[in-house]
Each structure stands twice: as structure tokens, then as C-alpha cells.
Amino acid sequence: MAKYFDVIVVGAGPAGSLAGLKLARAGLNVCLLERGSHPGAKNMFGGLLHNTPALNELIPSFWEKAPLERHVYKKVLAFMTPDTAVSLSFENENFDRPPYNGYTVLRPAFDNWLAGEAVKEGALLLCDCTVIEPVMKDGAVVGVTVKGREGELRANIVIAADGVLSFLAEKAGLRGDFVPGTLGVGVKLLLGLPEATINERFHLVRDQGADISFLGIPAGIRGGSFLYTNRESLSVGMVMYLDSLQKSGRAPHEIFDDLLQHPQVKKLVKGAVPLEYSAHLVPEGGYKAVPTVYTNGMMVVGDAAGLCYTNGINLEGINLAMTSGVLAAETAINAIEAGDYSARMLALYKKKLNESFVIKDMKKFSKSVGMMHVDRLYDTYPQLLAGIMEKIYKVDGTPRTGLFGLARKEAMKEVGLKDLVADSIRIGRALL
Numbered sequence: 001m002a003k004y005f006d007v008i009v010v011g012a013g014p015a016g017s018l019a020g021l022k023l024a025r026a027g028l029n030v031c032l033l034e035r036g037s038h039p040g041a042k043n044m045f046g047g048l049l050h051n052t053p054a055l056n057e058l059i060p061s062f063w064e065k066a067p068l069e070r071h072v073y074k075k076v077l078a079f080m081t082p083d084t085a086v087s088l089s090f091e092n093e094n095f096d097r098p099p100y101n102g103y104t105v106l107r108p109a110f111d112n113w114l115a116g117e118a119v120k121e122g123a124l125l126l127c128d129c130t131v132i133e134p135v136m137k138d139g140a141v142v143g144v145t146v147k148g149r150e151g152e153l154r155a156n157i158v159i160a161a162d163g164v165l166s167f168l169a170e171k172a173g174l175r176g177d178f179v180p181g182t183l184g185v186g187v188k189l190l191l192g193l194p195e196a197t198i199n200e201r202f203h204l205v206r207d208q209g210a211d212i213s214f215l216g217i218p219a220g221i222r223g224g225s226f227l228y229t230n231r232e233s234l235s236v237g238m239v240m241y242l243d244s245l246q247k248s249g250r251a252p253h254e255i256f257d258d259l260l261q262h263p264q265v266k267k268l269v270k271g272a273v274p275l276e277y278s279a280h281l282v283p284e285g286g287y288k289a290v291p292t293v294y295t296n297g298m299m300v301v302g303d304a305a306g307l308c309y310t311n312g313i314n315l316e317g318i319n320l321a322m323t324s325g326v327l328a329a330e331t332a333i334n335a336i337e338a339g340d341y342s343a344r345m346l347a348l349y350k351k352k353l354n355e356s357f358v359i360k361d362m363k364k365f366s367k368s369v370g371m372m373h374v375d376r377l378y379d380t381y382p383q384l385l386a387g388i389m390e391k392i393y394k395v396d397g398t399p400r401t402g403l404f405g406l407a408r409k410e411a412m413k414e415v416g417l418k419d420l421v422a423d424s425i426r427i428g429r430a431l432l
């Protein structure tokens with residue numbers, strides 16, 4: 001016999017749990033289904049939880065309660081070649097006081113905590129429970145079938161928060177097959193290192209943390225690498241476009257070794273002990289890859305709705321996921337009050353998304369997707385920058401060229417006028 005709920009939320013990641021919390025607090029009968037043995041058990045990401053007003057609104061001063069690692073005080077963007085690094089370091093005293101700008105987190109602890117907050121508000125959390133497909137009736141989603149606790153669960157509304165591959169969105173006919181080049185694969189190594197060593201090595205005090213992005217590694221593959229400081233560990237990893245990785249013919253672990261063996265990275269991770277290796281997909285198709293996000297009886301949130309983007313400097317996903325979860329929950333609360341679960345009613349969710357920073361930012365950086373496919377960004381430009389820096393600093397008794405002349409000469413030699421102009425326009429359009 002089927003069990004009935006007001007809302008079933010599939011997936012206890014950041015999007016699903018915050019949606020569950022909002023719905024339960026409104027007094028609705030909510031069931032949160034998670035395939036892992038506990039929320040976060042199967043989840044990984046790079047490491048940066050961005051400051052998210054939607055989270056702070058539901059759990060005021062969440063940074064005092066959540067299992068966070070460090071607040072991010074220092075941002076570094078490093079352009080790498082196999083033997084050089086040109087780094088831009090940004091330290092901001094405003095990022096060093098509440099409300100902080102972002103935090104490093106470890107997902108098993110953070111996701112478990114957030115789902116626990118939803119449970120405290122009255123949500124029913126069922127783990128080891130994999131949703132197989134939506135139950136359809138008269139063209140509407142009216143529930144889900146589950147493996148683990150075999151059977152069918154029914155609800156007025158289903159919220160699909162089941163992550164990047166969302167089988168629910170696919171089976172409800174909201175998205176088609178993925179196009180190569182719209183997905184990234186992320187690999188990450190968690191490395192244990194004593195707190196005092198981390199503070200000394202990265203010039204940090206108290207709970208300050210560092211977020212380092214490396215451009216130019218992996219060499220010849222579209223993607224980037226990262227290092228985040230946790231309290232007693234480092235999250236080191238890379239995200240590569242799947243099509244580019246496939247074309248390289250190399251295995252992710254081999255490419256990962258290149259990162260760990262880079263002289264600049266090697267000294268940052270020296271003496272660290274491997275604790276855990278993980279991999280996960282990232283939606284990187286940008287605004288154009290966002291599927292239809294609602295249908296009769298169902299809304300799609302977070303990565304399941306492709307709500308994640310990178311503009312080459314920031315990778316934002318978790319804040320978009322949580323915000324979309326809350327907007328879907330608000331829509332569900334209205335729909336249940338009205339007793340109308342039709343697509344016409346749930347279209348309010350799309351309207352709310354469009355008016356929020358989520359879609360506004362995804363639209364703003366929609367051209368970044370094209371920019372991220374410029375191969376020269378990953379090898380030629382870091383090489384060019386490194387070459388210019390070397391010539392600026394190198395003293396060898398030969399006459400010097402002025403800075404502008406040097407940059408122009410090197411750029412013409414390495415890239416050529418036509419590509420340089422085309423790339424400048426593409427990068428300008430993507431970021432401005």
C-alpha cells in the first residue's frame with residue numbers, strides 16, 4: 001500500500017535538505033529520500049560553501065552551528081606552466097569577520113548536519129532509499145517508486161533534488177541526453193595535515209582558510225585545479241571537461257599525479273597523508289543547458305536542474321542549489337494551500353528562479369561556456385604570462401624591452417593577432 005505525503009523531496013544534498021527544512025517548518029508532511037547510508041555519504045565537491053542568504057534566513061548565523069572547516073580569507077588565482085606559477089593573491093579583512101564570504105566544508109559532515117536540521121523541523125528522512133522513477137497518473141507526477149524500501153510513495157508534489165544525473169527529470173521527460181562538453185568530471189584527494197602546519201604553510205591564523213585555483217594544470221586538457229584548506233586537511237583536486245578528458249586518452253588519476261608533482265603544489269602538500277579519493281560529475285553546460293524545471297506535480301532543483309556554473313574564476317553550485325531548493329519549497333507551500341499541483345501553478349517556481357540571482361548570474365555568465373572551450377586558455381596563455389614574467393625578472397646583461405613592447409612581442413609570437421583579438425572579444429563578452 002502506498003504512503004502519502006504533502007511533498008516528497010528526492011535527494012538529501014544541499015538543495016533537497018534546505019527545501020525539506022522550509023517545507024517542514026511550514027507544517028507540511030515532508031519525506032526526504034536519500035540513497036546514501038546517511039546524507040553526504042556519497043557526496044563530494046571541491047570545498048567552498050559560498051555565503052548563501054537563503055541558508056542564513058532559515059538558520060540564522062548558521063556559521064556558529066554548522067560543521068564548517070574554515071572561513072575563506074585568502075583567494076589565490078595561479079597561472080601554471082610545468083615549471084612556473086604566476087599568482088594573484090587576494091586577502092580581505094572583510095572576509096575575516098561574520099557574516100563571512102565563504103567557508104571550506106567537507107560534505108559528509110555538512111550534508112548530514114543540514115538534513116538533520118530538516119528532521120528537527122519534522123521532515124521524515126529515509127536513507128538507503130534509492131528512487132527509481134516517478135509515478136505518473138493522468139500526465140502528472142504523483143509519487144515515486146523506491147528501491148531499498150521496496151514500494152511506492154505518493155505525494156501531491158515531488159521535488160527532484162537528485163543531483164547532476166537526475167533520473168527523475170529524465171524519466172519525467174524534462175531533459176534529454178547530455179551533450180558531451182556540458183559535463184565536467186571532478187576528482188579530489190583529501191590529504192591530512194596538522195592544523196599548525198596548514199596555518200604556517202599558508203600564512204593563516206585562527207580559522208582563516210585559503211582557496212587556491214590553478215589554471216594551466218592539467219596541461220592540454222580543458223579544466224582547472226583547486227586546493228582548499230580545511231582545519232586539519234587539504235582538499236586538492238581538479239575538474240575537467242569530459243569531452244576534453246576523453247580526447248586526451250589519459251586516465252584521471254594519471255593527470256591528477258601531474259598536479260601533485262608540480263613543484264609549486266608539491267611543496268604545499270608536502271608531508272600530507274592521503275585520507276580519501278573521490279570523483280563526481282559537475283553540470284558545466286551553463287544557462288543554455290538548464291532543462292524545463294517543472295511539470296505537473298514536480299519541480300527540479302540544484303544540479304538536477306543544471307543550476308551550477310563556472311566563469312573560469314568562480315565555480316558556484318551549492319549556493320544556487322540551496323536557493324533553488326527554497327524557491328521550490330515556497331512554490332510548493334503556495335500550491336498546497338491552493339490545492340493545485342498543476343504545471344500552471346508550479347510555473348511560479350520558474351518565475352522566482354528568474355527573479356533571483358540564480359538565473360540572473362547564469363544568464364550573465366552564459367557566454368563563459370564558450371570561453372571555457374577555448375583551448376589556448378589552458379596552455380598558451382599561462383605559458384605566455386609565464387614567459388613575460390620571466391623576461392621581466394631575468395637579468396642577463398642583454399638590453400631590456402619596455403613592458404608594453406615585451407607583452408605585445410610575446411603575444412604576437414605565441415598567439416598571433418587574429419586569435420588574440422578573437423580570444424579577447426570572447427573573454428570580454430564572457431566576463432563583463
Ligand SMILES: Cc1cc2nc3c(=O)[nH]c(=O)nc-3n(C[C@H](O)[C@H](O)[C@H](O)COP(=O)(O)OP(=O)(O)OC[C@H]3O[C@@H](n4cnc5c(N)ncnc54)[C@H](O)[C@@H]3O)c2cc1C
Pocket residue numbers: 010011012013014015016033034035036039040042043044045046047048049050129130131132161162163164167185186187188237238239279280281282301302303304307308315316317318319321
Ligand atoms: C569536483 C567538484 C567540485 C565542486 N566544487 C564546488 C565548490 O567549491 N563550490 C560550489 O559551490 N560548488 C561546487 N561544486 C558543485 C556542487 O557540488 C553542486 O552544485 C552541489 O552539490 C549541488 O547540490 P544538490 O543538492 O543539487 O546535488 P547533490 O549535492 O549532488 O545532492 C544530490 C543528492 O541526491 C542523492 N540522490 C541522487 N540520486 C538519488 C536517487 N535516485 N534516490 C535518492 N537519492 C538520490 C545523492 O546521494 C545526493 O545526496 C563542485 C562539484 C564537483 C563535482
